[in-house]
Amino acid sequence: MPVTVIVGAQWGDEGKGRVVDYFAAQAAIVARFNGGDNAGHTVIAEGHKLALHLVPSGILYPHVTCLIGAGTVVNPLTLLREIQTLRDIGVDVSPAHLKLSAAAHLVLPTHRVLDGAADMKRGYEAIGTTKRGIGPAYADKMARVGLRAGQMRDPNHFAEAVGTLVDAHNERLVNLYGLPAQSTDQIVAQLHQAAVELAPYLVDGTALVGRALAEGKLVIGEGAQGTLLDINLGTYPFVTSSSPVSGGLLTGLGVGPKEVTRVVGIAKAYTTRVGAGPFPTELTDVLGERIREAGHEYGTTTGRPRRCGWLDAVLLRYAAQVNGLTDIALSKLDILSGLPSLRIAVAYDLDGERIEHFPAEWGAEAVSRCRPIYEELPSWEEDISGVRRREDLPAAAQAYVARIEELVGVPITFISVGPEREAMIVP
Numbered sequence: 001m002p003v004t005v006i007v008g009a010q011w012g013d014e015g016k017g018r019v020v021d022y023f024a025a026q027a028a029i030v031a032r033f034n035g036g037d038n039a040g041h042t043v044i045a046e047g048h049k050l051a052l053h054l055v056p057s058g059i060l061y062p063h064v065t066c067l068i069g070a071g072t073v074v075n076p077l078t079l080l081r082e083i084q085t086l087r088d089i090g091v092d093v094s095p096a097h098l099k100l101s102a103a104a105h106l107v108l109p110t111h112r113v114l115d116g117a118a119d120m121k122r123g124y125e126a127i128g129t130t131k132r133g134i135g136p137a138y139a140d141k142m143a144r145v146g147l148r149a150g151q152m153r154d155p156n157h158f159a160e161a162v163g164t165l166v167d168a169h170n171e172r173l174v175n176l177y178g179l180p181a182q183s184t185d186q187i188v189a190q191l192h193q194a195a196v197e198l199a200p201y202l203v204d205g206t207a208l209v210g211r212a213l214a215e216g217k218l219v220i221g222e223g224a225q226g227t228l229l230d231i232n233l234g235t236y237p238f239v240t241s242s243s244p245v246s247g248g249l250l251t252g253l254g255v256g257p258k259e260v261t262r263v264v265g266i267a268k269a270y271t272t273r274v275g276a277g278p279f280p281t282e283l284t285d286v287l288g289e290r291i292r293e294a295g296h297e298y299g300t301t302t303g304r305p306r307r308c309g310w311l312d313a314v315l316l317r318y319a320a321q322v323n324g325l326t327d328i329a330l331s332k333l334d335i336l337s338g339l340p341s342l343r344i345a346v347a348y349d350l351d352g353e354r355i356e357h358f359p360a361e362w363g364a365e366a367v368s369r370c371r372p373i374y375e376e377l378p379s380w381e382e383d384i385s386g387v388r389r390r391e392d393l394p395a396a397a398q399a400y401v402a403r404i405e406e407l408v409g410v411p412i413t414f415i416s417v418g419p420e421r422e423a424m425i426v427p
């Protein structure tokens with residue numbers, strides 16, 4: 001059987017965790033293919049509220065193998081903490097259930113310090129990263145000096161390699177940023193211990209996925225972040241350092257494009273963004289504030305308030321193209337209940353010219369000059385969190401969903417109306 005890939009269609013936090021949890025019921029493998037513990041994916045089910053950072057969102061299903069794939073960057077210390085947190089509430093996170101690809105790269109404590117220092121140095125052009133060391137870890141990977149998870153199989157050799165890399169990081173911390181060096185001995189000791197504990201989780205992830213596909217099983221690819229945070233296709237430089245789009249799954253798990261038969265883009269019924277960077281439909285007034293409070297729009301990883309704005313069909317059309325979306329899952333439609341009226345950006349005005357295509361290639365500066373051209377739609381008053389069939393939604397909500405489908409050209413197959421597992425309208 002095939003691969004279904006689930007990606008964020010906007011700037012992250014679209015509700016990927018809850019949708020992956022839904023799909024996981026049918027899956028043999030749920031695999032993260034990009035990013036690291038910068039992600040925060042919420043799953044609310046079976047009496048638990050999980051905030052997952054590295055562990056895939058299929059973890060509540062005993063029959064699912066959860067894989068942290070080759071394209072990710074993994075902080076061994078935070079992974080161990082996350083495993084412990086899950087174990088404490090009775091979730092099975094044994095090596096039989098959770099696996100770590102040997103090709104995943106590792107995030108060291110010094111990557112985190114470097115991340116903070118580099119973003120600080122950008123001054124008013126700071127990206128507002130999650131400070132989890134993601135950029136510096138991917139930079140080391142690309143420079144071919146990074147550490148791979150597979151090296152933890154031999155904790156002693158691994159500890160030596162950690163020492164060498166930490167020394168190199170310390171040189172930059174001291175000489176480039178004027179910061180104190182981190183204790184190499186302490187980090188080496190911590191990481192040695194972590195390697196001993198994580199070694200049983202290591203697998204050849206590509207082989208694991210290949211076997212499942214050969215046996216006709218369903219593999220779910222769980223994207224982290226979102227399309228507009230993609231290193232190639234997002235609002236550069238205000239992006240993350242990995243590829244959250246469907247293409248990222250191919251290299252991030254090691255599967256060919258023919259295996260992918262379904263690409264589900266998660267889109268919030270409005271738009272949010274954490275951190276800096278252009279956001280054409282942002283609402284900086286009381287309405288934005290109202291959406292933030294209604295939607296509890298505060299970061300799952302950093303607790304930062306998320307910037308909120310109207311739904312942007314220009315952005316979603318772009319996401320549909322670059323991911324090859326076959327379906328959209330629209331989340332948080334319940335949050336729009338009771339707003340005076342609704343707006344959708346249908347095009348942009350860029351320097352006096354109407355454009356229909358999201359100008360990501362021209363970079364953040366061009367996107368920041370885009371003025372949204374809105375279409376106004378009627379709103380609805382009713383609480384819709386109990387609705388389970390599309391035809392039972394208020395007429396205005398049905399019209400809102402249908403208009404998005406028309407503007408984006410992709411069917412909205414799933415509509416989420418609450419954070420809990422069952423609060424979803426499915427086909």
Ligand code: GDP
Pocket residue numbers: 008012013014015016017018039040041042043044295300331332333334335416417418419
């Ligand atoms: P992710 O990073 O894409 O997995 O999304 P996050 O978990 O960071 O943020 C989504 C937030 O919205 C979480 O707190 C979810 O519990 C919540 N959520 C997801 N879908 C819905 C929905 O349809 N309605 C409401 N009210 N909350 C939702």
Ligand code: IMO
Pocket residue numbers: 008011012013014038039040041127128129130131132133134135223224225226229238239240241274275276300
């Ligand atoms: P999930 O998977 C929302 C943002 C950061 C910052 C930029 C770069 O939960 O949707 P990084 O630490 O990756 O170098 O930060 O990307 N960012 C996210 N925003 N959701 C996320 O993950 C994010 N992961 C990173 O706020 O603007």
Ligand code: MG
Pocket residue numbers: 012013014039040041042300301
């Ligand atoms: Mg999140």
